Amino acid sequence: MAVTGTIASTRPASALSEAEHRGQLRRAILAGMIGTTIEWYDFFLYSTVTGLVFAKLFFPESDRLVGTLEAFSVYALGFVARPLGAAIFGHYGDRIGRKSALIATLLLMGIATFLVAFVPGYEIIGIWGAVILTILRVVQGIGVGGEWGGSVLLAMEWARTNQHRGFVASWPQLGVPAGLFLANFAVLGFSALSGDGFASWGWRVPFAISIVLVGLGLWIRLGIQETPAFRAVREKGSVERAPVAEVLRRHPREVVLTALARMGEQAPFYIFTAFVFSYGVGELKLSRDLLLSAVLGASLVSLVTIPLSGWLSDRFGRRRIYMVGAALTGLYAFVYFALLQTLSPPLVFVAIVLSLVPHDLMYGPQAALIAECFPGRLRYSGASLGYQLASILAGGPAPLIATALLAQTHSGYAIAAFIAICAVISLIATALLADHTNRDIDSR
Template sequence: MTDESSGVMPLSAEDAQRQLRRAVIASTIGTTIEWYDFFLYSIVTGLVFAKLYFPESDPLVGTLQAFLIYAVGFIARPVGAAIFGHYGDRVGRKATLIVTLLTMGLATFAVAFVPTYASIGIWGAVILTVLRFIQGVGVGGEWGGSVLMSMEWARTNSHRGFVASWPQFGVPAGLFIANLAVLAMSEISGSAFLTWGWRVPFFMSIVLVAIGLYIRLNILETPIFAKLLAERKIEKTPMLEVIRRQPKDILYSALARMAEQAPFYIFTAFVFTYGVTNLGVSRNLLLIAVLVASVVEFGTIPFFGHLSDRIGRKRMYMIGAVVVGVFGFLYFAMVDTRNPMWIFAAIVLSLVPHSMLYGPQAAFIAESFTGRLRYSGASLGYQLASVIAGGPAPLIATALFAYYRSGYAIAAYILVCAVVSLFAAWRMGDYTNKDISREYDEAHALPDGGHASRPA
């Protein structure tokens, strides 16, 4: 029997709950795999790539060159958001997510076979750059689909923050597995880590891709997209349409991520360069600290997603931005002591303020866009932050330290990011507990004040 209003075959409460569980598991495991790939590259960048692909450069210059390749992946993310956002709103969430997984996974697998400078000269760095770009394209399309796959299966409006936070859980899970893989291979290979040990975690990613692909092939399309399809409300050019209708929502979504993304990559990627090169800290101490921090986020991300359902997405997010801005100074004060216990504590604690933003962020951004444009709008807004925040962050941090020789200069940069995010979050709408199954530009859609742009 079908729903007369939409032509969509309804599911029983039990079947819908089962699909929600499958969607959450598929999204979470998929994003874990994709972020394992992405973080693996970021960890190895600071530890290996400067030495193997830019051996003739000064150590600091070589690090900057390696992080430039690292930044290419972030520049590619909005490209992936545009490509996969279009197909996610045209073809569906499920099919698009399968392609993003393969794009990311195969590019990461190929990194394991890239020859070094000693073998083919600068062409090794060129190949790495190309693969990094492909990785970024895959991640650019991954986030929006994973969040929508979970959030659009939510049975009630009052739990969307919690449900949408689970794909975000894939970030600390991927960070944990990537750090664990590098730590394990560092121990197993010893002095041969620079020769072949670093390649093994990239090679192993193909197994994870196979698991993720199997899981994603066994889920249904979301009921909201199925309804849009049945009602023939699919846009021909969703990416262009969302830019025309909701440009402010895209901009504010990107700026709101400044306080979340820039500090995160400073705390989890740049810290390896800062700690090992400048402070003489053990590489393994940093790896273990990031491992523990990622485990802490296993609990804090869903907790703050749930809390946003109670106190409101916007309020939770603004509190998080303030905490991040203050914590940057505390972080470098602790790290600069060179005391292993304080360094360990600083890294572990750093991801708690991050969780205050990252937990509610998925629903906060995705809810801002009307259903038929949601994949495109949420993906573009989310991934544009990669160009202005995530990608440049390690580069800016490296440059600030090179000039000022002080971690507090980097903390000041984090504070500026926090202020920008605070303003952007204040300007965004709050759709906590509102119905997002109707199109926002329908006259009856959001009687209590949704602010999505109306047709001209």
């Protein structure tokens, strides 16, 4: 391994043997996947605790629904910050390299998450607790905004053939279900250990121990090599001075369409994995541990369905698989809420575990679908902006919209209709995107 790393650092990627190239590809996939897992552990930990604790801890003078809306408003600010992170780290990722940008995103995200563990509640410092929490949430959002594009490109740009880009690019995205699993497992474990003390101190422990994971991720990322595609751009002298401005000038259509294509993927995801806690515990009076266990099960299923969907997109086309996933997500939303409203623990468990399968038919191919829309010299900026603009349109507002719809209608079917509308938007936007499956994308 050490010999391969030395050779790779002194020879161009085109001169590597097949075995050496495979070794670099494996390391790039591992670095992207593990680092992304750590960052999404941090992000989902915040999401889960928002629905369970933050409304009572930081907004105790509001009634339940208003407090939930206020807590999810702070949650949404992290999504507003994500396009800013995409622009910042897209610029540096296209200017100085994927590796350097990814190290910075990890540090930002990790330190902010660690500090959340020490934010005092309303009873100690009043509204200032919510203010500090908001600042840390924005820093988290900036870090995550630059993470996705870099981790995906780190893997995809080491793929030697065009025929496996969808499968290779899907692996870093396993960080999402893996992070979701770890976050919910940590909350479930410390919920059991702390008992009635979970709302006061038990929730803080998973945030504090995240600093250990950050150290592990930093060690892994410091040891990886820059991608062949970026090295080729640098050797040709075609590095853009202002990649964000250039991608918005040359590829505005692709940026907008990729953002809209994510509506049916991102909005339902945060309803299924974050809003479900406030809805299930507060409205339906379901067990917190039942919901946590079910989301754990869903994340384990996604560890299989995400790479499988990426592989299917290599065989049948990125756009086709993505559109199938969007259609199934819109339909499943009504099944999902029908099963939740039975209040039957087995049916609730099944509804939640299966909720991410249609989503994963979109999320698996999504990395390659979006990244392939942009040339190498602008790929970090373009892919990151398209991906993260959906955070403002879909991910951040989704729990807020779901909470407001529930307050007005007292029915989960209104939320299902919202998900269906998002799915239709995704279908239209994806149909308008070019499909670059198995085509050469580095000659542009």
